[in-house]
Amino acid sequence: MSIAEEQNQRGGVTIARLLMSFGPLLFLAALIVVFTVLKPSFMDPINLFNITRQISITGLIALGMTFVILTAGIDLSVGSLLAFCGMVAAVVAKGGTANTLSLSTSGTQGFGWFAALLAAVMVGALAGGVQGFAITRLKVPPFVVTLGGLTVFRGLTLTISNGGPISGFDASMRWFGTGLIGPVPVPALIFATAAILCHIVLRYTRYGRAVYAVGGNAEAARLSGLRVDRILVSVYVIVGFFAGLAAFVLSARLNSSEAVAGIGYELTVISAVVIGGTSLFGGIGSVGGTVVGAALIGVLQNGLQFNNVSSYTQSIVIGLILILAVAFDRWLKSRVRR
Amino acid sequence: MPLVEAASPVLLAVEGVTKHFAGVTALSDVSLDVRPGEILGLLGENGAGKSTLLKILSGVMPPSGGRITFDGADYQPASPQDAKRHGIVTIYQELSLIPTLTVAENIFIGRAPTGRLGLVSWRKMEQDSRAIIARVGLSIDPMTPVSALSVAEQQLVEIARALSLKSRLIIMDEPTSALTETEVQRLLSIMDRLRKDHVAIMFVTHRLEEASAICDRMTVLRDGRLAGHLDRQGGPIKLPAIIEKMVGRAASELYARPAQRAVAGDVVLSVRGLRTVRDPEAPHAIVLDGVDIDLKTGEILGVAGLVGSGRTELARAIFGADRIAAGTITLDGREIAPASPADAIALGIGLVPEDRKHQAIFAALGILPNFSVASLGRFSNGFGFMAERRERDALSGFRKMLSIRMASAEQAIEGLSGGNQQKVILARWLARDPKVLIVDEPTRGVDVGAKAEVHQILVQLAARGIAVMMISSELPEVLAVSDRIVTMRKGRITGQMPGVEANEEKLMELMALDRQDTPGQDAPAQDAEGQTR
Numbered sequence: 114m115s116i117a118e119e120q121n122q123r124g125g126v127t128i129a130r131l132l133m134s135f136g137p138l139l140f141l142a143a144l145i146v147v148f149t150v151l152k153p154s155f156m157d158p159i160n161l162f163n164i165t166r167q168i169s170i171t172g173l174i175a176l177g178m179t180f181v182i183l184t185a186g187i188d189l190s191v192g193s194l195l196a197f198c199g200m201v202a203a204v205v206a207k208g209g210t211a212n213t214l215s216l217s218t219s220g221t222q223g224f225g226w227f228a229a230l231l232a233a234v235m236v237g238a239l240a241g242g243v244q245g246f247a248i249t250r251l252k253v254p255p256f257v258v259t260l261g262g263l264t265v266f267r268g269l270t271l272t273i274s275n276g277g278p279i280s281g282f283d284a285s286m287r288w289f290g291t292g293l294i295g296p297v298p299v300p301a302l303i304f305a306t307a308a309i310l311c312h313i314v315l316r317y318t319r320y321g322r323a324v325y326a327v328g329g330n331a332e333a334a335r336l337s338g339l340r341v342d343r344i345l346v347s348v349y350v351i352v353g354f355f356a357g358l359a360a361f362v363l364s365a366r367l368n369s370s371e372a373v374a375g376i377g378y379e380l381t382v383i384s385a386v387v388i389g390g391t392s393l394f395g396g397i398g399s400v401g402g403t404v405v406g407a408a409l410i411g412v413l414q415n416g417l418q419f420n421n422v423s424s425y426t427q428s429i430v431i432g433l434i435l436i437l438a439v440a441f442d443r444w445l446k447s448r449v450r451r
Numbered sequence: 452m453p454l455v456e457a458a459s460p461v462l463l464a465v466e467g468v469t470k471h472f473a474g475v476t477a478l479s480d481v482s483l484d485v486r487p488g489e490i491l492g493l494l495g496e497n498g499a500g501k502s503t504l505l506k507i508l509s510g511v512m513p514p515s516g517g518r519i520t521f522d523g524a525d526y527q528p529a530s531p532q533d534a535k536r537h538g539i540v541t542i543y544q545e546l547s548l549i550p551t552l553t554v555a556e557n558i559f560i561g562r563a564p565t566g567r568l569g570l571v572s573w574r575k576m577e578q579d580s581r582a583i584i585a586r587v588g589l590s591i592d593p594m595t596p597v598s599a600l601s602v603a604e605q606q607l608v609e610i611a612r613a614l615s616l617k618s619r620l621i622i623m624d625e626p627t628s629a630l631t632e633t634e635v636q637r638l639l640s641i642m643d644r645l646r647k648d649h650v651a652i653m654f655v656t657h658r659l660e661e662a663s664a665i666c667d668r669m670t671v672l673r674d675g676r677l678a679g680h681l682d683r684q685g686g687p688i689k690l691p692a693i694i695e696k697m698v699g700r701a702a703s704e705l706y707a708r709p710a711q712r713a714v715a716g717d718v719v720l721s722v723r724g725l726r727t728v729r730d731p732e733a734p735h736a737i738v739l740d741g742v743d744i745d746l747k748t749g750e751i752l753g754v755a756g757l758v759g760s761g762r763t764e765l766a767r768a769i770f771g772a773d774r775i776a777a778g779t780i781t782l783d784g785r786e787i788a789p790a791s792p793a794d795a796i797a798l799g800i801g802l803v804p805e806d807r808k809h810q811a812i813f814a815a816l817g818i819l820p821n822f823s824v825a826s827l828g829r830f831s832n833g834f835g836f837m838a839e840r841r842e843r844d845a846l847s848g849f850r851k852m853l854s855i856r857m858a859s860a861e862q863a864i865e866g867l868s869g870g871n872q873q874k875v876i877l878a879r880w881l882a883r884d885p886k887v888l889i890v891d892e893p894t895r896g897v898d899v900g901a902k903a904e905v906h907q908i909l910v911q912l913a914a915r916g917i918a919v920m921m922i923s924s925e926l927p928e929v930l931a932v933s934d935r936i937v938t939m940r941k942g943r944i945t946g947q948m949p950g951v952e953a954n955e956e957k958l959m960e961l962m963a964l965d966r967q968d969t970p971g972q973d974a975p976a977q978d979a980e981g982q983t984r
Binding site for chain 2: 317319322323325328329330332333334335336337340392395396397
């Protein structure tokens with residue numbers, strides 16, 4: 114291959130890479146313009162902050178899911194795990210399952226918000242670790258392991274909660290879901306902080322490099338001295354951790370942990386990651402993309418609602434966007450692989 | 452080119468066929484013919500043009516010039532399917548059966564016998580399949596899924612399918628390379644039976660003894676040209692005659708020996724009695740059967756062996772990629788037992804694997820992460836953050852040293868030519884300053900000009916005190932860069948000699964012939980032939 118040919122090819126690849134990072138962003142900008150034209154009040158700061166609060170729950174899980182999908186894995190259990198971690202947080206916050214239907218916040222003997230948060234993220238991380246272990250040691254594909262996890266964690270949730278919600282947390286815990294710092298909702302701040310941390314980890318650390326390498330070519334990663342199994346387990350721990358964090362924030366926001374919380378979240382979360390340009394085949398993607406993907410879904414839902422589009426139609430639109438995003442991904446791949 | 456006057460007319464005639472690829476001539480003016488009821492051996496070293504010729508005959512690509520006739524008519528297959536319709540079936544090393552389907556379904560794929568109502572008649576399919584596979588000596592249940600068969604059995608099923616398609620010429624590409632001794636014998640006897648049934652067979656192989664045992668005639672290619680035809684006259688074609696035709700060339704310019712030879716120092720890596728176990732998931736893979744090898748600082752040890760000789764398995768075992776059953780590996784006087792590549796790498800061993808695309812490069816990533824993936828610890832600080840400045844500086848150092856032609860560190864590695872990709876992989880290991888560097892087929896998929904560059908780099912590395920073990924099936928390459936050469940066959944070391952004393956004939960004999968003892972430099976060809984089975 115001549116130098117000229119190489120440079121030519123590089124040009125194509127660069128354009129593809131640019132599109133990969135800016136394509137969803139352009140789409141997001143276009144959506145915001147359209148919704149603003151349709152209804153100028155869409156741009157109200159109140160509405161915009163509303164959107165950020167709405168996307169922060171699935172957004173947090175999507176951050177963890179980005180790690181998983183970068184390794185060419187998948188985690189279908191996150192919705193159920195969220196419900197389970199939420200229930201664990203509630204039990205810890207309230208000191209038991211006894212106050213199930215009581216909205217009273219006085220006279221509880223719970224362990225406080227910090228213990229609840231800690232319990233939620235630790236249980237989430239542990240659950241992810243167990244699934245990661247099944248994937249790497251028992252050699253069961255991630256799809257199957259986490260599909261099993263999806264029903265197991267839901268079952269566990271229903272068992273400890275007896276099917277009902279556990280409600281009524283003290284104000285210090287609810288602040289994490291409903292509080293504001295200046296005009297900014299606390300969940301949005303948590304999401305933003307987590308996103309920045311994840312970006313730094315993936316972009317600037319050796320761990321991040323290893324995640325991309327394992328996703329890009331697991332055999333080459335192994336022959337380059339990476340401990341592939343450990344890295345695979347770690348990404349499921351990370352997504353579990355974020356499911357726990359999201360569960361805590363959601364419970365705080367609703368002042369209640371529902372046994373039926375998070376049903377179908379895995380699909381929203383995976384959609385956000387994939388729309389954000391992370392390849393289901395692993396090795397390609399970014400946290401920035403995931404944030405844009407989550408924002409895109411949030412803006413779409415909010416804007417359609419704003420224009421009185423029924424939630425049925427919303428589902429149709431979001432589904433179609435997902436397919437388009439993956440088609441785009443494949444098309445980019447075919448260009449890069451030329 | 453008239454050969455012998457044979458009773459039967461020519462079935463396939465190739466006349467002056469030429470094939471160019473973007474300025475490179477892969478085949479030049481090659482002629483051969485095959486008659487019904489004979490086995491023609493097609494021989495030649497790697498890169499001699501055998502695969503190109505097969506691709507033309509099986510309809511994968513058209514020739515650039517020349518003429519091919521089949522059964523007296525012009526033969527210009529548009530596709531492999533078209534070639535099959537003509538009656539020419541090619542059986543490749545990578546078998547084309549669908550593993551999840553049964554033997555019968557594979558044989559009748561796309562043409563299942565139907566009964567009334569147009570439904571598949573399973574009974575007829577089973578009965579017919581049984582008869583078809585009996586022709587190749589198989590007595591398995593046709594309703595067995597193909598995945599449950601050994602490679603040898605799968606091959607026979609492919610041959611059976613070819614026969615059921617009324618094929619008149621069966622081309623077999625290295626059919627014996629993945630087979631055990633007994634399986635080879637069975638395949639050869641079935642080829643003999645087919646010959647009596649007036650099927651024409653073209654047998655492409657590296658294994659000279661097998662070729663000599665079964666072939667009626669041979670056509671030998673060398674550097675894309677016809678090196679000659681050999682004929683069985685009374686007895687089997689003699690091995691020295693084959694080797695002479697295959698090799699018969701002076702070391703070409705491209706493989707000029709580097710002027711400077713390294714002075715070998717102390718033994719760094721020493722392997723004794725190395726054995727591997729049969730992997731239950733790959734029961735037909737080659738196992739190492741007691742390998743002894745010594746590697747010294749500053750030398751390039753060439754390991755010559757054909758596909759299936761165990762050369763790659765040796766590299767993988769030393770590198771901790773495959774499990775070891777018995778034997779010791781000593782590095783710098785200390786016995787080591789690497790349980791994973793990570794262990795071996797930490798001890799100072801590097802491996803440039805055979806299959807660059809699947810085992811070495813990260814296609815989705817840029818050059819920088821591809822370069823530093825094995826040295827993430829060295830290019831990061833105590834908190835796990837990458838020291839990107841240091842990483843980039845190191846890459847640009849290697850870029851100069853190895854003259855890697857690239858646009859930027861961000862460029863996708865897939866955009867580089869094979870030679871430059873290989874240099875990035877070499878840089879990946881050099882960044883670790885390894886004591887031992889194993890390179891497996893270092894110039895596979897590397898264009899001719901870059902090959903010499905890679906060779907030069909290997910020589911430089913040895914001069915810097917790295918012990919280099921170079922595995923290659925290209926003899927000119929082994930001869931060009933090795934200070935010492937060992938040959939392997941069937942999981943054993945079959946010979947050892949200084950690079951200056953080696954030549955292609957000697958190596959080819961050691962690589963291709965069955966000799967259990969350590970042969971001297973004067974291994975008589977007659978002896979070897981006497982062992983022909």
